[in-house]
Amino acid sequence: xxxxxxxxxxxxxxxxxxxxxxxxxxxxxxxxxxxxxxxxxxxxxxxxxxxxxxxxxxxxxxxxxxxxxxxxxxxxxxxxxxxxxxxxxxxxxxxxxxxxxxxxxxxxxxxxxxxxxxxxxxxxxxxxxxxxxxxxxxxxxxxxxxxxxxxxxxxxxxxxxxxxxxxxxxxxxxxxxxxxxxxxxxxxxxxxxxxxxxxxxxxxxxxxxxxxxxxxxxxxxxxxxxxxxxxxxxxxxxxxxxxxxxxxxxxxxxxxxxxxxxxxxxxxxxxxxxxxxxxxxxxxxxxxxxxxxxxxxxxxxxxxxxxxxxxxxxxxx
Numbered sequence: 001x002x003x004x005x006x007x008x009x010x011x012x013x014x015x016x017x018x019x020x021x022x023x024x025x026x027x028x029x030x031x032x033x034x035x036x037x038x039x040x041x042x043x044x045x046x047x048x049x050x051x052x053x054x055x056x057x058x059x060x061x062x063x064x065x066x067x068x069x070x071x072x073x074x075x076x077x078x079x080x081x082x083x084x085x086x087x088x089x090x091x092x093x094x095x096x097x098x099x100x101x102x103x104x105x106x107x108x109x110x111x112x113x114x115x116x117x118x119x120x121x122x123x124x125x126x127x128x129x130x131x132x133x134x135x136x137x138x139x140x141x142x143x144x145x146x147x148x149x150x151x152x153x154x155x156x157x158x159x160x161x162x163x164x165x166x167x168x169x170x171x172x173x174x175x176x177x178x179x180x181x182x183x184x185x186x187x188x189x190x191x192x193x194x195x196x197x198x199x200x201x202x203x204x205x206x207x208x209x210x211x212x213x214x215x216x217x218x219x220x221x222x223x224x225x226x227x228x229x230x231x232x233x234x235x236x237x238x239x240x241x242x243x244x245x246x247x248x249x250x251x252x253x254x255x256x257x258x259x260x261x262x263x264x265x266x267x268x269x270x271x272x273x274x275x276x277x278x279x280x281x282x283x284x285x286x287x288x289x290x291x292x293x294x295x296x297x298x299x300x301x302x303x304x305x306x307x308x309x310x311x312x313x314x315x316x317x
């Protein structure tokens with residue numbers, strides 16, 4: 001495989017080349033280091049928007065509507081839609097791409113569905129590297145749609161310049177889904193399916209929660225707006241795009257535009273380092289070291305913390 005040729009073709013926006021590079025990332029190719037080095041000079045331009053929320057709030061429909069609005073503004077768009085993997089078969093339906101089929105023939109849109117493959121946090125383990133591929137391929141905006149999440153799956157915030165949290169009325173205690181971690185990570189709230197009964201109450205509850213949630217952070221503070229949408233008909237999508245643009249303008253005005261790329265780089269470095277450490281520890285499981293330490297812990301001659309210290313020491317050597 002001519003990796004340099006693939007990267008060059010991807011930079012020209014060739015869908016097949018972009019798809020092959022993302023496949024290399026997902027499959028953990030031994031040439032990943034080489035690929036990362038080839039992509040590095042061509043990344044750092046794309047704007048990343050994360051969309052997250054509970055199952056059934058309309059993330060895929062909203063993502064598709066956002067693609068239409070962004071393309072109307074002549075922006076090149078990439079979409080990474082993460083679907084859950086079966087805990088039994090390991091397979092995934094990858095249905096999000098089906099919901100966005102109307103964009104399949106648009107050369108200015110690249111859509112890739114990714115299975116979580118057991119990775120927690122709402123994303124796939126390969127998402128950060130796939131973002132780099134789409135960035136190098138010239139995407140102006142990359143939309144990252146998480147799997148349906150609960151209160152603590154907030155990994156998307158480490159990758160996104162702007163994080164959108166979606167809710168819908170009529171799904172039990174709607175604000176309960178936005179409490180804890182989810183409430184803190186939102187830069188924009190979207191109440192989708194706003195033509196349903198209870199939408200006004202959901203908006204009011206969110207606005208009340210936002211007013212109480214004064215983040216204790218240094219520096220300028222952004223107050224997340226609440227946008228009403230009916231994504232299936234496109235209602236409110238222009239207002240959502242305007243809210244995303246306002247957040248970007250705010251970040252520029254306060255000197256925070258580079259924070260997103262820095263946060264992504266930190267998360268990616270940490271993920272790569274942890275994956276390498278896990279591989280080395282699994283290698284220890286196949287040797288006599290880890291079973292021997294386990295036997296000593298069971299016998300009471302060694303405590304688990306001291307055993308873990310020995311594992312770390314073995315990994316370092």
